[in-house]
Amino acid sequence: MTNLQKFELCIVGGCGHAGLPLALAFADRGVKTIAYDINQKTIEKIESGFIPFVEEGLEGALKKNLNKTLFLSSNKAVLQEASTLIITIGTPVDEHINPQYTPVMKFIQDVEPLLSEDQTLIMRSTIFPGTMDYIRSFFEEKNKPLSICFCPERLAEGKALEELKAFPQIISAFDERGLESAQKLFSRLAPKTITLSPREAELAKxxxxxxxxxxxxxxxxxxxxxxxxxxxxxxxxxxxxxxxxxxxxxxxxxxxxxxxxxxxxxxxxxxxxxxxxxxxxxxxxxxxxxxxxxxxxxxxxxxxxxxxxxxxxxxxxxxxxxxxxxxxxxxxxxxxxxxxxxxxxxxxxxxxxxxxxxxxxxxxxxxxxxxxxxxxxxxxxxxxxxxxxxxxxxxxxxxxxx
Ligand SMILES: NC(=O)c1ccc[n+]([C@@H]2O[C@H](COP(=O)([O-])OP(=O)(O)OC[C@H]3O[C@@H](n4cnc5c(N)ncnc54)[C@H](O)[C@@H]3O)[C@@H](O)[C@H]2O)c1
CATH class of the missing domain: 3.40.50.720 (NAD(P)-binding Rossmann-like Domain)
Structure with missing residues (x-):
């Protein structure tokens, strides 16, 4: 049985350089957040209070919020327990220095059966322009009209926590409901949000x-x-x-x-x-x-x-x-x-x-x-x-x- 109310937010790739600071920043603002990641070893390290990379302020935020507003899991089922998902998995280039589309697309295909149309899916990984159109068509073909947004990450490593709270957040979505959820969510973190179309946001990033x-x-x-x-x-x-x-x-x-x-x-x-x-x-x-x-x-x-x-x-x-x-x-x-x-x-x-x-x-x-x-x-x-x-x-x- 699914329970979209269990968490307000699920960060996918929540142990990574982009995902963990984001999860902690939201948790620190009182958003009940689950960080989902396939790397169980890193989850265990973080659960024991250890931050796996150098990033200012994360240790204090973890101590303050772990098991209060921040939770971690490697169980994919948690994707069914949050009304909003933010995707921060890696998007590498291949040996020809061309983007590898497969990690994001594979991920979307893999988790689709778990997702419901009441959820909002926010992409945050850097993506090849046109990826958002692909994701929208994919869910349209599945007859699953969940809200799809792209809200890019524009932070400098090492200063992520500080910059998340200091810089405006670019938001974009294919529908009004998605735009509203992204706006509401990021307003709890960033001083302001700036709206673009998904293609404009892909290029802006x-x-x-x-x-x-x-x-x-x-x-x-x-x-x-x-x-x-x-x-x-x-x-x-x-x-x-x-x-x-x-x-x-x-x-x-x-x-x-x-x-x-x-x-x-x-x-x-x-x-x-x-x-x-x-x-x-x-x-x-x-x-x-x-x-x-x-x-x-x-x-x-x-x-x-x-x-x-x-x-x-x-x-x-x-x-x-x-x-x-x-x-x-x-x-x-x-x-x-x-x-x-x-x-x-x-x-x-x-x-x-x-x-x-x-x-x-x-x-x-x-x-x-x-x-x-x-x-x-x-x-x-x-x-x-x-x-x-x-x-x-x-x-x-x-x-x-x-
Ligand atoms: N590092 C930065 O400061 C930064 C800044 C701007 C944008 N970005 C973008 O953010 C994205 C992530 O980069 P990163 O540096 O955080 O990478 P990373 O490798 O540090 O983190 C990715 C995380 O995703 C997890 N993961 C991979 N596949 C998964 C899956 N299918 N399900 C759940 N978890 C999965 C990995 O275990 C890892 O913890 C990239 O698109 C990158 O370009 C990163």
């Missing part, structure tokens, strides 16, 4: 990430241009921005990586039949940064047998997420040159992808290596003593009196 990716590529291209011409990019960056409002959003150089920006740029390229030249150009520049570092080092001296340390393996500063991190690409390129490469990180424990002997503490890495490359700008590296070392810091992260 991708445009948001791709805009950032392209901006990073501009900074990275200018960085290479300046440094190759013997000029200091960071001095130019500071001068361009000083008291000049129109350049304030000009980012610094760095590795533009992680599970979203590159993938979303490729989704948009695929959507536009691979005529998204700007996106492909951004990809070439951003993905070329590790090559640029290798080439710059190689120009100075042969890298064979050199001991090179990469400080920071996460895809950005002060988080532990190494998914699609360019620090790993750099490691591979340097190893191919015959260098002996060591890695370190403040948050990631080095237990995957590399040999145990390659992973050192930052102190040991500094002691053993002659060349140090900042792979992720963790705060802990800002004031380290690098004297006597060749240091590569494309991010301009290290304090200069070092």
């Amino acid at each position: 991708l445009f948001t990430n791709v805009w950032r990716y392209i901006k990073f590529s501009v900074a990275n291209q200018f960085f290479m241009m300046a440094e190759d011409g013997g000029a200091n990019f960071n001095k130019i960056w500071n001068a361009m921005r000083e008291d000049y409002p129109r350049a304030q959003d000009f980012p610094k150089a760095g590795f533009a990586a992680g599970p979203c920006l590159f993938k979303d740029t490729m989704q948009l390229a695929s959507y536009y039949n691979h005529k998204f030249f700007l996106g492909h150009a951004a990809m070439l520049v951003n993905e070329g940064m590790p090559d640029y570092i290798r080439d710059t080092l190689k120009k100075k001296e042969p890298l064979r047998k050199k001991k090179i340390g990469i400080l920071g393996m996460a895809f950005k500063g002060d988080i532990d997420d190494v998914r699609e991190s360019l620090a790993f690409k750099l490691r591979k390129l340097l190893m191919f040159e015959g260098a002996q490469v060591f890695c370190s990180d403040e948050f990631w424990d080095g237990n995957q992808f590399i040999e145990k002997s390659e992973f050192l503490t930052k102190e040991e890495l500094l002691r053993q290596c002659d060349i140090i490359v900042i792979g992720a700008p963790h705060t802990a590296y800002k004031r380290l003593n690098f004297s006597g070392k060749t240091i590569v810091d494309i991010w301009d992260h290290i304090e200069k009196n070092n």
